Amino acid sequence: MRILIIEDNPDIVANLYGFLEPKGYVLDSAANGYGGLGLAAQNDYDAVVLDVMLPGLNGLELCQKLRGELGKSTPVLMLTARDTLEDKVAGFDSGADDYLVKPFSLVELEVRLRALVRRARGAQTASPMLTVGELTFDTANFEARRAGRPLALTRTGFTILRLLMKEAPNVVTREALEQELWGEDRPDSDALRTHIHALRQALDKPHPFAMLRTIPGIGYKLVSEADE
Structure with missing residues (x-):
């Protein structure tokens, strides 16, 4: 390495x-x-x-x-x-x-x-194109776009986005996200929250409705329409 x-x-x-x-x-x-x-x-x-x-x-x-x-x-x-x-x-x-x-x-x-x-x-071994509404993610090239606009994400941001898109519109629990990101070597409780904040800023801030939704006490999910 x-x-x-x-x-x-x-x-x-x-x-x-x-x-x-x-x-x-x-x-x-x-x-x-x-x-x-x-x-x-x-x-x-x-x-x-x-x-x-x-x-x-x-x-x-x-x-x-x-x-x-x-x-x-x-x-x-x-x-x-x-x-x-x-x-x-x-x-x-x-x-x-x-x-x-x-x-x-x-x-x-x-x-x-x-x-x-x-x-x-692990992310490099998977190469399908994921799509949720106006959001696309080419996992082979680490290129994500919403309504044609590229998203600037970290590796961790891409990992979170991939899991949320694969499971959409279902909810992904905090525990599932933490397991995907860190396995048994989980950092402090603020780590996932800060990564979600960064993803939300990149994914939703420039757009008319939020695709990334928080389900209090459970986890997060992606939606393709404003009223979902």
Whole structure:
């Protein structure tokens, strides 16, 4: 597994190398945002470990460029010392797939990396075109559109959308979504909520009615018409 580490703290980088390389990971690293963006543009990685507070180009800006300018859907695990819900939403909105607060366990970081890569590889094996009303999702190319307008989503956002579209118009429980996303390695209770928020912003905000509906106490579903 090839991982790009973009982190300006040399102690953290050394710890990651010392922990991951003996396990067979191939690592590249950059100590600033522009250097990390350059490596991401030149190479293909299975995942990116990205610090938020970076010199030159911060992690949020880098992640936006990674998704937008480079068109990369590589899973991104974001590292930060900030743990408020607003900070997590900002990270996910920028294109991150998962979020780990410093100080963190190296074991937990590896577990999350493996989960991100496993989901990404699993998504690549399925290639049908999914359609719900004016919403389409080409799962082979990770291209989702509503009324012809492309949706900018993270890998996790695409995973949630795929499951909701496959089950539509039925309700998908929170437990089913969490199992699909994280298996038994579930993060804190805010994680799914922040991913749903980011998906809702991309899917519904520019349009006249909301396709993504919350079923209180149960889960979520997609509808194709405004009155459903």
